[in-house]
Amino acid sequence: MQLRGEVPDELAGQRLDAALARMYPDYSRSRIRQWIEAGWVRLDDRIPRPRDAVRAGGQVEIRAQVEPASEDRPEDIPLSVVYEDDTLIVINKPPGLVVHPAAGNRAGTLVNALLHHAPELAALPRAGIVHRLDKETSGLLVVARTLEAHTDLVRQLQARSVGRQYLALVHGVVVAGGTVDAPVGRHPVDRKRMAVVSGGKPAVTHYRVEARFPAHTLLRVSLETGRTHQIRVHMAHIHHPIVGDPVYGGRLKLAAGLSEAARDAIKGFRRQALHAARLELVHPKTGKNVAWEAPLPADVSRLLRSLEG
Incomplete structure (x- = not known):
């Protein structure tokens, strides 16, 4: 990849990495700093340091080598692609599929x-x-298909401008919608779990009632923040854990009056009944607001039908 430019007057005196991040907003400052430290950036025909000040009219040349960032192997695994262009791919992930190798x-x-x-x-x-x-x-x-799109989407997430709505089936009858504003961090005893803790990171979850059942509620949940296990932790915190959650659901308690089919369905549901149903963002290339929706997966739909019965 090759970029050339001239430092504008308003950036004179700034650090090189900060100035280049302003000149080339498609790339993050940390990535530009890596390029400078790798010797892939020249300022006035010399190899600079990230902290070097730039002058108005300074000549910048970037010759960055884009090397594979992943050593993982491709596998022919079926994907449910909801949308795809030369900038983005939107996937409807099935339950049971791990996102990142570990x-x-x-x-x-x-x-x-x-x-x-x-x-x-x-x-x-x-x-x-x-x-x-x-x-x-x-x-x-x-999923971003280009480095520019990746940088843009990360910035949208940091600015909390990406809209994410989930459907969550929880235990108990929720009377009305509300907001959970409670910090989330590592559990003080079990470090594999998250919890609402005083020293945690700010976390805000909004929810409203989508459907009610005799002993359960389907909620539409939206996130202001994106902490690990945030919805699962917050729902358990307000004593409405997500059905099937093996970590935060606690000991299974079946409400009196449930039909035998509903009881069997609840006992047999072995994962959290949580589905990312809607995604909204600004397309990194066109600048237009775009949105996608994904219907509930078959296992959750069957569970809801058993509760209706």
Whole structure:
């Protein structure tokens, strides 16, 4: 990749990495700093440092080598592609599919599937994935196909301008919608879990009632923040844990009066009944607001029908 430019008057005196981040907003400052430290940037025909000040009219040349960021292997795993162009891919992730490879689990993930579907993603951080869903959570997930789109989507997420709505089936009858504003961090005892803790990161979850059942409620949940396990932790915090949640659901208690079919369905549901149903963002290339929706997966739909019965 090759870029050339001239430092505008208003950036005179700024650090080189900060000035280049302003000149080339498609690339993050941290990535530009990496390029400078790698010697891929020249300022007035010399190799500079990130902290060097720039002058008005300074000549900048960037010759960045885009190397594979992923060492994971492509695998021919079926994907449910909701939308695709030369900038984005939107996936409807099924439950049970791990998003990122990890130690002891290097194959059979969404990353492996994406590298087979679009090999160019090997050059992007995390194969273009800018947010994640838990293994057993289904629904919409956006993937960037270019470095520029990746940077733009990360900035949208940081600015909290990406709209994400989930459908969550919870235990108990929720009377009305509301907001949970409670910090989330590592559990003080069980470090594999998250919890509402005083020293955690700010986390805000909004919810409203989508449908009610005799002993359960289907909620439409939207996020202001994106903490690990945020919805699952917040729903448990207000004593309405998500049905089937093996970590935050607590001991299963079946309400009196449930039909035998409903009881069997609840006991047999072995994952959190959580689905990323709607995704809204600004398209990094066109600048237009775009949105996608994904219907509930079959197992959750069957569960709702059993509760109706």
